[in-house]
Amino acid sequence: MIQMNVPEKIKVKIDFDDRSFTEAVRTLQPLVFKDGKTFCCVLGPNRLRGIFGCGNTIETALEDWESNMRKRIIYPQPNDPVVTFVQDKLNASKKMVG
Secondary structure, eight states: OOOOOOOGGGBOOOOTTOTTSOHHHHHHOOEEEEETTEEEEEESSSTTTSEEEEESSHHHHHHHHHHHHHHHHHSOOTTOHHHHHHHHHHHHHHHHHO
């Protein structure tokens, strides 16, 4: 899967080992960046084809992103490489834990 890239100066460094994040966020590790005063998260090639979320804080952006991710895997489009990646990654994570 191709991951969107943004300039280093707007990337937000996240400690994905932090247990305050959900398992999905820790496993999938979306790109977090700042767009003006808004925090944005994306997993995939861009805002439209990837899974995208935003908010006024990192936490609300990640919550929006996770909500959009869950909707996307519940109602997938045929041959969606982002959904395939998410499902594979989450399934692998469950096998490692269980």
